[in-house]
Every structure is written in C-alpha cells, then in structure tokens.
Amino acid sequence: MSGHVSQTAASTHSDHTADPWGGGTSPYKISYGKMMMWFFLVSDAFTFSGLLTAYGFMRHKYEDIWPTAGDVFTHFPMYDGHIELAYVAFMTFVLIASSVTMVLAVEAGHRMKKKSVQFWMVLTIVGGAIFVGSQAWEWYHFIHGTEHGAYLLEDGVTVMRHKIDPHTHVLEKDVFLVPVNREGSLTEFSGFREVSGNEAAVMKSKATHIKGATLKHNEYGIPLFADFFFFITGFHGFHVFSGVCINFIIFLMVVEGKFERTGHYEMVEKVGLYWHFVDLVWVFVFTFFYLL
Amino acid sequence: MDARDDIYEYSLDTHHSEEAGQKMRKKFYFVLALLSVVTIIEVAMGMIWSRDESMKEILKYSFIILTLFKAGYITMVFMHLGDEKKSFQTVVLAPYFILIGYLIFICLSEALYVGEFRPAVENYFGL
CATH class of the missing domain: 1.20.120.80 (Cytochrome c oxidase, subunit III, four-helix bundle)
Incomplete structure (x- = not known):
C-alpha cells in the first residue's frame, strides 16, 4: 500500500521531526x-x-x-x-x-x-x-x-470400544478394544488390546453403556x-x-x-x-x- | 473538520487508487486459490496416509509446515502485516515467537517424558 500516501495526511506529520522516536509522530x-x-x-x-x-x-x-x-x-x-x-x-x-x-x-x-x-x-x-x-x-x-456407542468400565474412566475396521467401517461383533496403560512398561507405548468372548462379557456386565461425548466421558476414547x-x-x-x-x-x-x-x-x-x-x-x- | 495537532492520523495513509486496488484484488484471489489447494492437499494426504504407521512422522511434519505456510499468507497478505513497517512487524511477531516457541518446546518435551513413564507411574500409585 505504500506509494499511495495521501498528500494531506502525509504533510501533517511526516516533517514534524527527523527522529521517529523524538515525539510528534508515530514511529510505526x-x-x-x-x-x-x-x-x-x-x-x-x-x-x-x-x-x-x-x-x-x-x-x-x-x-x-x-x-x-x-x-x-x-x-x-x-x-x-x-x-x-x-x-x-x-x-x-x-x-x-x-x-x-x-x-x-x-x-x-x-x-x-x-x-x-x-x-x-x-x-x-x-x-x-x-x-x-x-x-x-x-x-x-x-x-x-x-448408534452402537461404547462401554464405560467399572473404574469410571476407561472406555471399551467396539472394534471397527478403519477401512470398511464394519463393526466386529463382540470384539472390543481396551486401552492398556497399566502394564508397568517403562519404555514401550502399549496402546490397545483386543478383548472378546467370556472376558468381554464379564467386563461388559459391569460396565455402563455410553453414547457420544460429554465433558465426563467420551465414547471415542x-x-x-x-x-x-x-x-x-x-x-x-x-x-x-x-x-x-x-x-x-x-x-x-x-x-x-x-x-x-x-x-x-x-x-x-x-x-x-x-x-x-x-x-x-x-x-x-x-x-x-x-x-x- | 479541522486537523488537530495533538493526534497524528494515519488512517488515510492506506487509501489507494483504482489500478492499485485491481492489483491487490488479483493477489487476494491468488491467495484464496493457494490456501484452498493446500487445504485439499492436506485432507487428501490425511485420507491416504493417516493409518499408515510408516508415514506418521512425515505426515506430522508436512502438516505443520503447510499450516505455517498458510498462516504466513494470512498474516502477511490478508492482515497486511507485510505492508506495515519492519519495526512494527518485529513488535508483533518477536514476543510471540520467543514466548510460544519456549512454551511449545518445554511442554512437548516434558509431555514425552511424562508419557514415557506414565504406565509405570500409574501402576505404582495403583491408578
């Protein structure tokens, strides 16, 4: 935009003083x-x-x-x-x-x-x-x-999700993913483990079914x-x-x-x-x- | 309106002619096209490679670089920061980059450390 300075505006302040920080003008x-x-x-x-x-x-x-x-x-x-x-x-x-x-x-x-x-x-x-x-x-x-929601486990924090194929988006029946963060590993990230069959049924029976996300729980994890x-x-x-x-x-x-x-x-x-x-x-x- | 000598008015400095405006408009449309293309590229990259573990790091850094690229165009062209005086650009950008650069560095490096020992710590406290 420089080069289009209005003549009237420029004359009122530019020749006030030579030093930009000397007052009488905006240095910027x-x-x-x-x-x-x-x-x-x-x-x-x-x-x-x-x-x-x-x-x-x-x-x-x-x-x-x-x-x-x-x-x-x-x-x-x-x-x-x-x-x-x-x-x-x-x-x-x-x-x-x-x-x-x-x-x-x-x-x-x-x-x-x-x-x-x-x-x-x-x-x-x-x-x-x-x-x-x-x-x-x-x-x-x-x-x-x-529509299928997820399960909030007993501890009230951990979420057990349905296993869904990321490419086809098809839900695997009675197969769930649970975060593994309690195995005491020092250097390896543990991620999720698959739960199915009897183990899943036991966990599910003690869990609460949740849908969607609020500030307290989140279906997605x-x-x-x-x-x-x-x-x-x-x-x-x-x-x-x-x-x-x-x-x-x-x-x-x-x-x-x-x-x-x-x-x-x-x-x-x-x-x-x-x-x-x-x-x-x-x-x-x-x-x-x-x-x- | 009489000019007051206690206020220095710069509001008229940005007025420009028809030709100059035309040139600027061309530039704005060019930036719009550029930013849209970059966004489409980002989404496409995400769709193709987001589940590919080997691409994870490359994807992360290319997203960050492309984001900074877009942010640069928005501040410099749309917000006209590129047209302000160099000293003013420094006043706006330097504190931001120094403080936030430090914040990002310290938080993310701490987070990686905390995350690495998270399982052990949670196990120890029986969380």
Whole structure:
C-alpha cells in the first residue's frame, strides 16, 4: 500500500521531526486503533497457543491411546456413509473464503466505494454464520455419538470400544478394544488390546453403556479428547460468533454512512484484522485437531 | 473538520487508487486459490496416509509446515502485516515467537517424558 500516501495526511506529520522516536509522530506509521487491535490479537494468540500447547501436552502424554480424528468426524450432511474430514475441510474453505470477502471489503473501503464495502461485508457475515452453524452441527454429532456407542468400565474412566475396521467401517461383533496403560512398561507405548468372548462379557456386565461425548466421558476414547475439543473449538466458535456480531454492527455503520462522513473506512479494516485472526486460529485448530 | 495537532492520523495513509486496488484484488484471489489447494492437499494426504504407521512422522511434519505456510499468507497478505513497517512487524511477531516457541518446546518435551513413564507411574500409585 505504500506509494499511495495521501498528500494531506502525509504533510501533517511526516516533517514534524527527523527522529521517529523524538515525539510528534508515530514511529510505526500506524494509527492508534489499528495498533491496539494488533496488540489485542497478539494477546489472544497467546491464549489460543496456550490452549493448543496444553492439548499437545496431553496428546503426547497419551500418545498411544489418543483417538484418531478420522474415526470421530466422519459425518457429512445428507449422506449416510463415512467420509473422513470432508465436512471440516468444507468449513475451512468457508472460513478462508469469508476471509477473502473481508479483505475485499477492506480494499473497497480504501477506494471509498460504499456499495462495494456493503456487498463484501454481507458475504463475510453469511460465511461466518455458515461456519458457526456447521460447528453447531459438528458438536451435535459429537455429543450424540454413534448408534452402537461404547462401554464405560467399572473404574469410571476407561472406555471399551467396539472394534471397527478403519477401512470398511464394519463393526466386529463382540470384539472390543481396551486401552492398556497399566502394564508397568517403562519404555514401550502399549496402546490397545483386543478383548472378546467370556472376558468381554464379564467386563461388559459391569460396565455402563455410553453414547457420544460429554465433558465426563467420551465414547471415542479418552475423555480429555472431548474436553479439549469442546473447549478449544468452543472458544474459537465464540470468537467467530462475536466476529459475526461485530461485523454486523460495522455493516450497519457502513450502511448508515458513518465512514463516508469520517472520510475513511478504517473501522472495517480493524474488524477485518479480528476476522482474519479468527481464520488464522482455525487453520491451526484444523491441523492439530482434525488432521494430525 | 479541522486537523488537530495533538493526534497524528494515519488512517488515510492506506487509501489507494483504482489500478492499485485491481492489483491487490488479483493477489487476494491468488491467495484464496493457494490456501484452498493446500487445504485439499492436506485432507487428501490425511485420507491416504493417516493409518499408515510408516508415514506418521512425515505426515506430522508436512502438516505443520503447510499450516505455517498458510498462516504466513494470512498474516502477511490478508492482515497486511507485510505492508506495515519492519519495526512494527518485529513488535508483533518477536514476543510471540520467543514466548510460544519456549512454551511449545518445554511442554512437548516434558509431555514425552511424562508419557514415557506414565504406565509405570500409574501402576505404582495403583491408578
């Protein structure tokens, strides 16, 4: 954007003093609001990084028994079979696309094209709403779980899952997988062991049948997986939701003509920064929660 | 509106012409295509190799590299950080990378250690 400095703006501050830190000018050549938005985003990035690192810690600790996201998120609207991660990929695309419409609104604002700003902001809001709706849909399926469910063993922590072929998704009758984390091995990760026949029947008789995931138990395996999923995607979803709300408020201000009077659309740029940040966080959540 | 001399206004600095805008829009669409393609590649890689134990490490690091690649484009192009002054880029990025780099290093290395001895520890305490 350099090279398009407005003459009036430039003359008011650039020749004030030669030393950028000598006062009378912003050393970063950036407006107060935008800089503060950046600082807020850095602090928010710390929060998300903290959450994702905590997730990474637990995931590395329970490396051998951590559920595979590909087994959990297999639903696709109006389709009965299993497609791994297709819907999340769609959600990611929607969010990236809404990031592009946002940046186009910002760009139109730099040319003072009110109509254009309105148009792109509406698309951004629609994209954000689709994303939040998709996330609700995803939570619904995660909370409700699969039709056959799983068994929570006596100890109230360990989950005995049905053995399902990862490729054909066919369930093996009366064969279960139980995490082996009590064998006292010092160096080897132990993973799961198969249980069937009489042993399985005894364990099943003392177990509780569970379906889906809550904060306390998780059909797909270790409850921590569900806890982190709810907390991190929930926190991110809340960011998207508030982003949609703020976008809508700014959109009303655009329609009302406030920024035509102010002479610049910097407010759109600021909410744009927030919106892109939400997209940025999702890129990481997508990788660490769904892909890895 | 009279200009106030106690506030320095930079909000107008980003205004640009029609031609400049056209060039920028082209760039945005290019980045959209690039990020979509990278996402599709990631999902395809996951579908093909996620259950292949021998590919696990390669997959993990290629996902992380591709994610950082996407994140770089979002911050530098969409958030216009690439257009800000170098000193401002440093102010935003340096604290983040120093602190979070350390956090990731310490947490993940600790986690691997704790995880390695988890079975023995849980056994000892009868968990």
